[in-house]
Amino acid sequence: MSGTGTILQALLAEGLPVVVVLADRPCRGLERAAADDIATELVDRREFGGFSDTFARDDFTTAVVEALHRHDVDLVVMAGFGTVLGQPVHDAYGGRILNTHPALLPAFPGWHAVEDALAAGATVTGCTVHLATLDTDAGPILAQQEVEVRPGDTAATLHERIKEVERRLYPETIRKVIAAGVSPGPGTP
Numbered sequence: 347m348s349g350t351g352t353i354l355q356a357l358l359a360e361g362l363p364v365v366v367v368l369a370d371r372p373c374r375g376l377e378r379a380a381a382d383d384i385a386t387e388l389v390d391r392r393e394f395g396g397f398s399d400t401f402a403r404d405d406f407t408t409a410v411v412e413a414l415h416r417h418d419v420d421l422v423v424m425a426g427f428g429t430v431l432g433q434p435v436h437d438a439y440g441g442r443i444l445n446t447h448p449a450l451l452p453a454f455p456g457w458h459a460v461e462d463a464l465a466a467g468a469t470v471t472g473c474t475v476h477l478a479t480l481d482t483d484a485g486p487i488l489a490q491q492e493v494e495v496r497p498g499d500t501a502a503t504l505h506e507r508i509k510e511v512e513r514r515l516y517p518e519t520i521r522k523v524i525a526a527g528v529s530p531g532p533g534t535p
């Protein structure tokens with residue numbers, strides 16, 4: 347994660363077995379994890395060229411994979427992670443990376459999904475849990491739920507209503523994935 351970590355908090359509240367919380371920048375979510383005595387890893391993107399599109403994506407991704415391997419991670423769940431990871435994470439964890447996105451994919455991919463739904467005048471948006479692939483917000487969809495856009499909604503009010511749904515749908519879907527069996531991929535040491 348990269349932000350406030352309220353989705354992470356919901357995963358913890360549901361009792362999911364979180365072995366490590368990894369962030370790409372110092373953020374509130376890392377503090378929440380540490381307060382819960384969960385191991386944390388900061389792979390600071392500023393050390394890989396910062397937040398422009400020209401940063402060293404594959405080197406950064408390799409550092410992320412190394413950090414995940416240090417904790418014997420089986421399943422990667424992104425919860426508001428602000429970096430699009432490169433091929434090395436898919437080599438190591440392909441098919442075992444989940445993401446939650448605050449829109450009904452394929453509508454409104456990208457980092458500004460809530461603002462984009464409002465700007466488009468959508469009356470219904472929602473959230474999507476999907477498998478992450480190299481193409482951003484385009485992997486196979488595992489679960490979706492609609493959220494209505496109300497008159498007078500701002501990006502903040504709408505996003506909070508979407509997150510209320512994500513905090514239930516994401517842990518529920520993660521549990522189903524775990525129950526179905528997560529088999530280690532070729533890149534697992």
Ligand code: GRF
Pocket residue numbers: 348349350351352353354425426427446447448509512
């Ligand atoms: C969620 O809406 C998630 O879908 C998006 O980032 C948000 C994370 O929320 N990718 P928080 O930082 O956990 O509150």
